Amino acid sequence: MIPAEIMEQFKPGLVTSLSPLVRRITAPNASPMTGPGTNTYLIGHQEVAVIDPGMDDPEHIQTVAEACGGNLKWILVTHTHPDHSPGSQSLQALTGAPIYAHRVELQTVRDENFRCDYFLDEGDHIDCDEFTLTCLHTPGHALNHLCYFLEEEKLLLAGDMVMDGATVVIMPPDGGMTDYLTQIKRLKDMNIEALAPAHGRIMRPPKTILQEILDHRQVRENMVLDALKRINQPTTIPDIVEIVYQDVPKHLHKMAGNTVYAILLKLKDDNTVSGEEKEGIWTLIH
Numbered sequence: 611m612i613p614a615e616i617m618e619q620f621k622p623g624l625v626t627s628l629s630p631l632v633r634r635i636t637a638p639n640a641s642p643m644t645g646p647g648t649n650t651y652l653i654g655h656q657e658v659a660v661i662d663p664g665m666d667d668p669e670h671i672q673t674v675a676e677a678c679g680g681n682l683k684w685i686l687v688t689h690t691h692p693d694h695s696p697g698s699q700s701l702q703a704l705t706g707a708p709i710y711a712h713r714v715e716l717q718t719v720r721d722e723n724f725r726c727d728y729f730l731d732e733g734d735h736i737d738c739d740e741f742t743l744t745c746l747h748t749p750g751h752a753l754n755h756l757c758y759f760l761e762e763e764k765l766l767l768a769g770d771m772v773m774d775g776a777t778v779v780i781m782p783p784d785g786g787m788t789d790y791l792t793q794i795k796r797l798k799d800m801n802i803e804a805l806a807p808a809h810g811r812i813m814r815p816p817k818t819i820l821q822e823i824l825d826h827r828q829v830r831e832n833m834v835l836d837a838l839k840r841i842n843q844p845t846t847i848p849d850i851v852e853i854v855y856q857d858v859p860k861h862l863h864k865m866a867g868n869t870v871y872a873i874l875l876k877l878k879d880d881n882t883v884s885g886e887e888k889e890g891i892w893t894l895i896h
């Protein structure tokens with residue numbers, strides 16, 4: 611949880627300068643799922659890139675457009691979830707700037723009205739005199755998820771790959787645990803000085819934070835494996851949830867079932883379990 615006095619820094623309408631090149635404006639969508647709200651990041655001054663306009667809130671989009679001072683050149687989206695991309699079109703209408711995103715996987719897109727002018731992919735650069743942003747394709751939370759690495763400050767605009775004070779939701783088929791862990795390991799191996807998440811504060815040191823994520827996921831995976839061993843016969847996700855999440859209130863068990871499903875698909879990739887459907891039967895391979 612983020613302390614109340616820190617929540618003040620995320621008041622909608624506030625333009626917060628975080629570093630020489632980076633400013634943050636938080637959208638008014640604070641909730642248990644989105645923390646203090648979605649962070650819209652502004653990179654640069656003479657020429658500006660906006661990362662994640664957030665949801666389509668007129669006041670928020672107006673604040674972002676004004677803070678760009680007529681210099682907005684790139685509207686960049688980390689992924690097309692409803693709290694990240696829907697404001698793109700309104701920001702474009704106000705500023706005329708083109709929209710960039712990873713090629714949208716149509717079968718999983720969550721923001722159905724999303725349109726972009728240019729596609730970005732792994733290794734692409736957004737370049738100007740002031741800064742370079744390098745694109746990293748980081749599936750795991752969403753198939754079309756991009757992180758943007760600000761070379762001058764070694765700052766990773768991390769979207770929903772990490773969350774301040776919360777665990778990232780991995781919901782198949784848009785999300786995938788095998789991909790997510792692969793990408794977290796890759797980010798851990800990079801020379802990054804800080805992580806700027808879409809929800810919450812700047813996070814550092816990255817290597818420690820990313821290792822903690824790997825450790826936490828490993829603990830959960832081990833719990834699912836232990837439950838499978840205890841049940842000791844082909845079983846269902848609700849039966850696994852019953853054991854792994856016995857301390858968690860019943861009304862959260864459906865959510866937990868999504869996480870267990872993501873873990874089972876990862877264990878299937880590892881050839882440790884067999885199974886197919888979320889509602890189907892899962893078997894530990896001895």
Ligand SMILES: [Zn+2]
Nearest residue numbers: 689691751770
């Ligand atoms: Zn998301």
